[in-house]
Amino acid sequence: MYSNNDQFKERRIRAVKEDVRKGGSELSRSALEDLLDYAEACDVADTNELKSELLDLAMQMQLARPSMLVLWNILQRWIERMSGMPMGDLAEARQFAAAQARDLATSSVQAVKKITQQVSPQIVPGSIIMVHSYSTTVMQILESIEGIECKVIMTESRPGIEGRRMARTLSELKIPTTYITEAQIGNFIYKADLVLMGADSVLVDGSVINKAGTYLMALAAREVRVPFWVVAESYKHSSRTVSETELEEMEADELQLPSIDFVTPRNVYFDVTPAELVSAWVDENGYRTSYSKPSEPMPAGLLKET
Amino acid sequence: MYSNNDQFKERRIRAVKEDVRKGGSELSRSALEDLLDYAEACDVADTNELKSELLDLAMQMQLARPSMLVLWNILQRWIERMSGMPMGDLAEARQFAAAQARDLATSSVQAVKKITQQVSPQIVPGSIIMVHSYSTTVMQILESIEGIECKVIMTESRPGIEGRRMARTLSELKIPTTYITEAQIGNFIYKADLVLMGADSVLVDGSVINKAGTYLMALAAREVRVPFWVVAESYKHSSRTVSETELEEMEADELQLPSIDFVTPRNVYFDVTPAELVSAWVDENGYRTSYSKPSEPMPAGLLKET
Known part of the structure; x- marks a missing residue:
């Protein structure tokens, strides 16, 4: 558990803002990893608080880099998927949020692979x-x-x-x-x-x-x-x-x-x-x-x- | 008098080569100043030696910056004028070479002024x-x-x-x-x-x-x-x-x-x-x-x- 949610969020948002070296795909995948970490380990009492914490982090990361569209789009997709979060059990909810982040990161990696497979032979x-x-x-x-x-x-x-x-x-x-x-x-x-x-x-x-x-x-x-x-x-x-x-x-x-x-x-x-x-x-x-x-x-x- | 002609030349040629900050007109005018200084003060026994020393410096400065056309052209004009150098008296020959350098520098300054006069009102x-x-x-x-x-x-x-x-x-x-x-x-x-x-x-x-x-x-x-x-x-x-x-x-x-x-x-x-x-x-x-x-x-x- 993170003893201090705000500190974690602040640090991750600043990293997104300041990491101007990373390309968009790379930064988006590292933002998804942050969401995955936070889903698994943030300090919350129930699923409502979890959802609110996670959405807050995702939205703040979106706003940290307004022109980085891929970051916005991938996080938006993740936010949309959060509407399907099971709200009964906290552990299950954490798992769901983490799994969605993992899935989106994988699909982004797959997309780049498919691009490579098309371009390389040309x-x-x-x-x-x-x-x-x-x-x-x-x-x-x-x-x-x-x-x-x-x-x-x-x-x-x-x-x-x-x-x-x-x-x-x-x-x-x-x-x-x-x-x-x-x-x-x-x-x-x-x-x-x-x-x-x-x-x-x-x-x-x-x-x-x-x-x-x-x-x-x-x-x-x-x-x-x-x-x-x-x-x-x-x-x-x-x-x-x-x-x-x-x-x-x-x-x-x-x-x-x-x-x-x-x-x-x-x-x-x-x-x-x-x-x-x-x-x-x-x-x-x-x-x-x-x-x-x-x-x-x-x-x-x-x-x-x- | 310069006690060491070669040292002076070497220093000036290196300056031309290394001064990549100056624009072409500016560098050409400073090369003309070098020729003027050298004409007045290089250590030579007679007019033949003077002419040979001056042409050597001018040609080496030309070669120091092969793509700097204005430098080449202005020095070429000066070299051409050296064919009219009075070869009887050393002091007179020095004066002639220096005057040609001064004259070319002035005409370059005038050219830039004329350009300014044309462009500014537009x-x-x-x-x-x-x-x-x-x-x-x-x-x-x-x-x-x-x-x-x-x-x-x-x-x-x-x-x-x-x-x-x-x-x-x-x-x-x-x-x-x-x-x-x-x-x-x-x-x-x-x-x-x-x-x-x-x-x-x-x-x-x-x-x-x-x-x-x-x-x-x-x-x-x-x-x-x-x-x-x-x-x-x-x-x-x-x-x-x-x-x-x-x-x-x-x-x-x-x-x-x-x-x-x-x-x-x-x-x-x-x-x-x-x-x-x-x-x-x-x-x-x-x-x-x-x-x-x-x-x-x-x-x-x-x-x-x-």
Whole structure:
């Protein structure tokens, strides 16, 4: 039993908020693990209190990262399932809540596996694959194509430098990798045969919300006709439009700019890639090469005013 | 008199090689100052030795930064003028060489002034101007429009972080400035009314060689129809084509990536922006809004092989 429910919740919510290194799928699965732990061990008197504690934690984790759609969707699915919780016996209720979290985590892992099974056979041996930021889905695909002598070109992903983690993982896979700044994307894109991009979310019109810089890579890829594939499980699909989307902004301290009068650093972590720049979307159910609705232009209100 | 000519030359050549923070015009003018100093004070016995020493320094400075075209062109002009050096009297010869350097530096300063005089009146009061890297020409334009309430959006310019110097100068001018990573260019470009871009060189077809990231900003500007103006004195105009151009690459250490097996960091400092992405080129002689020859595609051999 946790002696202090609030302390546990606070710690887990802060972790969700601050873990800007993890991709969406990974963070969602760790949030499900938190719910599983809390279901099994939080200090409550009865099933009503349990349900209320669990829903509180789930909802607060949702709100901790408003632009991380997959987190929202998976937790929402779990919250919906909580309406079926058996309310007679506390142990049984705990078991039910934990089992639902386990089941959703498994289905998310399965989804990524199915994406990998679809994408891997399409990759021509010897290809040069360009990637950006850290994506567990992209990493699993790269892991699955070991031995077909592909190379990778990757970005450092300022300011979070998720690129280092990506580089270390690629190194373990012994994949020859070129590591560049975002500014060099235009210099290297024409060497690539394929861009493999994870996503934070795929909007209703097929636009992709992902780490800032994704849009620039998509623009550069189109110029040299390099296919741009977005790999994202269906939990990342949203019914939202671009204008209903808020792009998450982090502390500007991360840019390490000393304080200068009249100068305001900004640290928007995500950007929007319109559907027309995407060659294919892949989720666990298959491929999609177009969206019927035309992609919306970037609305003026998407960022806070400068 | 310099007691040791070689030491002076070596120091100045190294400075030219290593000063990757300075823009092309600025670096060229400081190279001319070095020639002026050396003309006045190098330790030689006669005019023949003087000429040989001076040409040696000038040519070694040219070779120190092969992709910095303006440096090459200005020093080439100076070298050509040395054929008119009076060879009778040493003091007179020194004076001649120094005067030529002074004259070329002045004409470069004048060129930038003329560019400023042309561009400034075109800028609508209250405009938001987007810039990238450090350019003295762009800075002079921004200085000249003080009081018309413009704002600036600028990039940090990894890995050299020339952005900090730009930010400090803009702060002195009290211009409200937004400072972003290169990755956020796509998030902010649609707020801009105009991109003002310096150049390292303008090739024969109008393509622009400039700090890496310039091409991405140009692509993003075209998407949202923000005019993209290149401001570059005519010393930066080249008769070379894209395929005759080598993009300067700096030490990859600057990326501060720890050594990781199979992972090679790359640090290409420049990129190529094709002419069709440029709305206008401005030099001291006027505006140009198109080049007759179609722009060349990026040839595969432009970068060293990965």
